[in-house]
Amino acid sequence: MHISSTLVAATLPLMALASPSLIPRQASTKITVDPSKKYQTMDGFGFSAAFQRANLIVNLPEPKRTALLDILFSNTTGAGFTILRNGLGSTPNSNSDYMNTIEPTNPGSATATPKYVWDGKDSGQFWLSQQAVKYGVNTFYSNAWSAPGFMKTNNNDMNGGSLRDEWKQAYANYLIQYIQYYIDGGVPITHLGFLNEPDLSTSYASMLSNGQQAAAFIKVLRPSLDAANMSQVGIVCCESTGWGQAGNIYGGIKSSGADGQLAVVSSHEYTGRAGNSLSNTHPSWQTEYADLNGGWTTSWAGNGGAGDGMTWASNIYNAITRANVSAYLAWEGVQAPNPNTNEKLIKCDASNYEVSKRLWAFAQYSRTVRPGAVRLGTSGGNFQTTAFQNVDGSVAVNIINTGGSAATVSVGVTGLVPASAVSWLTDNSHDFTSTTLTVATDGSVSGSVPARAMVSFVLAAAAA
Structure with missing residues (x-):
C-alpha cells in the first residue's frame, strides 16, 4: 500500500488516509515493532x-x-x-x-x-x-x-x-x-x-x-x-x-x-x-x-x-x-x-x-529519537532498522537502506493505531526532508525508502 514519494508535508491524520479505494495495493516489506522488547534508554x-x-x-x-x-x-x-x-x-x-x-x-x-x-x-x-x-x-x-x-x-x-x-x-x-x-x-x-x-x-x-x-x-x-x-x-x-x-x-x-x-x-x-x-x-x-x-x-x-x-x-x-x-x-x-x-x-x-x-x-x-526514548525490538526487512518509543508515546522507526534499489516499506507497531504519522528522508538529494506516506486501516504506515537512503517514520500515539 503505497503512494509515490512526491515530497510533501507529511503530518497526515489517520482518517484522511484510511479509505481502501485510495490506497493502491503493492508488494511491500513489512517491519514490525514489538514494544514488549525493550533495550536501552537514550540520553x-x-x-x-x-x-x-x-x-x-x-x-x-x-x-x-x-x-x-x-x-x-x-x-x-x-x-x-x-x-x-x-x-x-x-x-x-x-x-x-x-x-x-x-x-x-x-x-x-x-x-x-x-x-x-x-x-x-x-x-x-x-x-x-x-x-x-x-x-x-x-x-x-x-x-x-x-x-x-x-x-x-x-x-x-x-x-x-x-x-x-x-x-x-x-x-x-x-x-x-x-x-x-x-x-x-x-x-x-x-x-x-x-x-x-x-x-x-x-x-x-x-x-x-x-x-x-x-x-x-x-x-x-x-x-x-x-x-x-x-x-x-x-x-x-x-x-x-x-x-x-x-x-x-x-x-x-x-x-x-x-x-x-x-x-x-x-x-x-x-x-x-x-x-x-x-x-x-x-x-x-x-x-x-x-x-x-x-x-x-x-x-x-x-x-x-x-x-x-x-x-x-x-x-x-x-x-x-x-x-x-x-x-x-x-x-x-x-x-x-x-x-x-x-x-x-x-x-x-x-x-x-x-x-x-x-x-x-x-x-x-x-530529531526523531528524543532524550528518554526507549529502544524497542524490530523484525522484518533487510535494512538497518531501529525503533524507539519517545516519552510522549510516539514511536520513531529509523530505516537505513544501503542497497541499490528502492523499497516500499510497511511499518506496524504492535498494539498501536497511530493518530498521525510523519516521515523524513536523507539521501544524496535531500536533507531531512518530509516525504509522503500512507496509513492503512490496521494502523500500519507505508512509504518509500529510496536506494542508499535513510528514512525515519514517526508514529504519534492517540491522545490519552
Missing part, C-alpha cells in the same frame, strides 16, 4: 566545540550565526542535538587552540587557597552553552583533558603524566569551581569527566590513568560533588581511545570498588569500534569519533568513504544495536577549513559555513 546525540571551535560560531556575523545555531540545535529545522560536550581547560594560555585553565598559577601547595580566574567566555563554549539552553538542550557534559600541570607528575598539562595523589582533592575542587561558573550563568551541567583518552600521551592536554587510579579519584570526586550540592552531576569515565581500552579501565574501576559512584561509562572509537555494552549497570556513551584524515566531503553516499553521511548513519546504528549506547556524539560540530578533513560536521570560516551530510545522518536520529 541523546551531540557534539563537542572544544579547543576554541565554539569561537567560530561566536564570531560569525548575523544572520548566519543564528542560522548556524538553528542547524545545530533546532528540532524543527536543524539537527536537534541534545547533548553538548565542552572541553574543560588546563593550559595557562590560549596559544594555538589550547583550552585555558581557570587556575593559571600554582598556589604553592595542594592545600593552599587556589586563585581561580574566570573570563566569562571559556573559549566561546560558555556563550554557546547559553544559546543551547534557549533551544531546550538540558544535557551538558564538561570534560577535562588534563589537570593543571602543577598537579601532575610531569609538571605539565601536556605530554601525559599522572595526577599526583596529594592533589586529588584540589583537582576535585577545581572541577567543581568550573561547573559552578556555568551553573551561575544558567547552564545546568549534568555530567563531568576528569579524563580524556587516558591511554594516550599527546603534545596537547593529556593525562594518563589506569582503572585503579581513576577509581581512587572518583572516590574523592563523588563526595566532593555531593558536599557542593552538585549531586545531580554524574561522573563520566573514562573517554578511552577505543572500546577495548574502555573495557580494561572500567574493569579496574569495578575491581577497586568505585563502580557505584560512576554515572556513565564512556569511550571513543578511534582504536576500537563499539561492539559490546561497556556496562550492565550504567549507560554506555560513545563520546567522540571522526574521520580525522579523509578530505572534506559533503557526500551522502559517494564511494562508501569514512566521511560519507550514510557511513555515519550506519556508525550510529551499529553503536546503538551492538553496544547498546545511550548517547552518540560526534567530535567537532564546527571547525575551520584548515585542516580540510571530515573531523567536523560543519566547515566554518570567518564569514560562511558549509554543512556535511554527516550532520543530517545525526539529524535522522536526534
Whole structure:
C-alpha cells in the first residue's frame, strides 16, 4: 500500500488516509515493532566545540550565526542535538587552540587557597552553552583533558603524566569551581569527566590513568560533588581511545570498588569500534569519533568513504544495536577549513559555513529519537532498522537502506493505531526532508525508502 514519494508535508491524520479505494495495493516489506522488547534508554546525540571551535560560531556575523545555531540545535529545522560536550581547560594560555585553565598559577601547595580566574567566555563554549539552553538542550557534559600541570607528575598539562595523589582533592575542587561558573550563568551541567583518552600521551592536554587510579579519584570526586550540592552531576569515565581500552579501565574501576559512584561509562572509537555494552549497570556513551584524515566531503553516499553521511548513519546504528549506547556524539560540530578533513560536521570560516551530510545522518536520529526514548525490538526487512518509543508515546522507526534499489516499506507497531504519522528522508538529494506516506486501516504506515537512503517514520500515539 503505497503512494509515490512526491515530497510533501507529511503530518497526515489517520482518517484522511484510511479509505481502501485510495490506497493502491503493492508488494511491500513489512517491519514490525514489538514494544514488549525493550533495550536501552537514550540520553541523546551531540557534539563537542572544544579547543576554541565554539569561537567560530561566536564570531560569525548575523544572520548566519543564528542560522548556524538553528542547524545545530533546532528540532524543527536543524539537527536537534541534545547533548553538548565542552572541553574543560588546563593550559595557562590560549596559544594555538589550547583550552585555558581557570587556575593559571600554582598556589604553592595542594592545600593552599587556589586563585581561580574566570573570563566569562571559556573559549566561546560558555556563550554557546547559553544559546543551547534557549533551544531546550538540558544535557551538558564538561570534560577535562588534563589537570593543571602543577598537579601532575610531569609538571605539565601536556605530554601525559599522572595526577599526583596529594592533589586529588584540589583537582576535585577545581572541577567543581568550573561547573559552578556555568551553573551561575544558567547552564545546568549534568555530567563531568576528569579524563580524556587516558591511554594516550599527546603534545596537547593529556593525562594518563589506569582503572585503579581513576577509581581512587572518583572516590574523592563523588563526595566532593555531593558536599557542593552538585549531586545531580554524574561522573563520566573514562573517554578511552577505543572500546577495548574502555573495557580494561572500567574493569579496574569495578575491581577497586568505585563502580557505584560512576554515572556513565564512556569511550571513543578511534582504536576500537563499539561492539559490546561497556556496562550492565550504567549507560554506555560513545563520546567522540571522526574521520580525522579523509578530505572534506559533503557526500551522502559517494564511494562508501569514512566521511560519507550514510557511513555515519550506519556508525550510529551499529553503536546503538551492538553496544547498546545511550548517547552518540560526534567530535567537532564546527571547525575551520584548515585542516580540510571530515573531523567536523560543519566547515566554518570567518564569514560562511558549509554543512556535511554527516550532520543530517545525526539529524535522522536526534530529531526523531528524543532524550528518554526507549529502544524497542524490530523484525522484518533487510535494512538497518531501529525503533524507539519517545516519552510522549510516539514511536520513531529509523530505516537505513544501503542497497541499490528502492523499497516500499510497511511499518506496524504492535498494539498501536497511530493518530498521525510523519516521515523524513536523507539521501544524496535531500536533507531531512518530509516525504509522503500512507496509513492503512490496521494502523500500519507505508512509504518509500529510496536506494542508499535513510528514512525515519514517526508514529504519534492517540491522545490519552
